[in-house]
Amino acid sequence: MKPIFFMLPMALCSMALAADLRPAPETIESEGTKAIHATAKTLKSTLMTTMKSEGAITAISTCNIVAPNLAQEQINGWKVSRTSQKIRNPDNAADAYEKHLLEEMKHQLENGAKPDELTISDMRHGQYVVAKPIMIAKPCLACHGSNIDKPVAEKLQSLYPNDHATGYSTGDFRGIFIARKPMKIEHR
Numbered sequence: 001m002k003p004i005f006f007m008l009p010m011a012l013c014s015m016a017l018a019a020d021l022r023p024a025p026e027t028i029e030s031e032g033t034k035a036i037h038a039t040a041k042t043l044k045s046t047l048m049t050t051m052k053s054e055g056a057i058t059a060i061s062t063c064n065i066v067a068p069n070l071a072q073e074q075i076n077g078w079k080v081s082r083t084s085q086k087i088r089n090p091d092n093a094a095d096a097y098e099k100h101l102l103e104e105m106k107h108q109l110e111n112g113a114k115p116d117e118l119t120i121s122d123m124r125h126g127q128y129v130v131a132k133p134i135m136i137a138k139p140c141l142a143c144h145g146s147n148i149d150k151p152v153a154e155k156l157q158s159l160y161p162n163d164h165a166t167g168y169s170t171g172d173f174r175g176i177f178i179a180r181k182p183m184k185i186e187h188r
């Protein structure tokens with residue numbers, strides 16, 4: 001019996017120690033990237049399913065409800081939001097720091113970085129920050145392109161009177177996903 005009594009506290013101790021260790025930046029970056037991918041996947045599949053079954057107008061309403069709700073959710077302690085240099089929903093407007101991230105991302109893309117491989121990570125104000133670019137693909141044009149169907153354009157205009165997020169082409173840099181997670185305080 002004895003070893004079991006010893007083993008249990010030891011196991012608990014090593015768990016507590018592991019939880020206190022600050023993970024290496026690569027681990028953090030891949031965690032943040034995973035949270036971004038999960039959010040992107042949910043957004044995309046919700047959007048595409050609604051587009052196919054009910055059309056763009058209903059999809060706008062879905063997006064209007066789903067996207068802000070998703071931003072409130074946490075994935076493994078990460079919160080994921082979206083922002084852009086050309087905003088549709090003013091709630092997604094970039095603050096000074098996010099503007100800086102957008103500029104940096106744009107700069108790196110212009111210098112040949114591949115969107116899928118491009119990640120910016122940072123530590124700031126007690127938080128880990130991981131950002132990935134959002135690029136325009138063909139299905140996005142129905143609501144972000146230059147020739148938006150009139151009923152769709154009207155619906156967008158009624159929901160977002162200050163919409164700046166149109167006129168895009170396939171392959172354009174649309175914005176960024178930003179994942180944030182509070183850094184653990186180290187007790188030493």
Ligand code: HEC
Pocket residue numbers: 044047051056057059060061063064065067068082083084086087088089090092134135136137139140141142143144165174175176
């Ligand atoms: C059915 C219409 C529709 C389609 C298709 C669509 N979007 Fe959007 N998009 C919206 C709406 C509506 C919002 C505002 C959501 C909100 O209120 O947060 C939005 C917001 C965004 C935002 C947040 C920044 C902002 O301007 O508020 C990004 C980034 C974005 N869309 C990228 C994309 C990309 C990339 C695609 C293609 C994969 C896409 N969208 C396809 C309707 C659409």
